[in-house]
Amino acid sequence: MNPTSRAPAAAGALLAALAIGLSAYAAHGLDDGHARSNLQTACLYAFGHGIALAALWPRAAGRLARGALLALLLGTLLFCGSLADCR
Secondary structure (H helix, E strand, O other), rough: OOOOHHHHHHHHHHHHHHHHHHHHHHHHHHOOHHHHHHHHHHHHHHHHHHHHHHHHHHHHOOOHOOOOHHHHHHHHHHHHHHHHHOO
């Protein structure tokens, strides 16, 4: 598998790692309870979906499977990004 075709799996692993860091920030760095709750929810979803993407991408055979996993990545980024807006 060439490096370009591994990019979505790497994005999933990065998403999971980022979720761990942001979860720590939510637990220790936010005073607003509503923002903390939203960020922790975003981290939970980002971690789970990131792990799933990293695990399933190498096994995805075919355009439909890879398209579904790319849709999973996009949906996760949009959903978690909208929750993580901690202004």
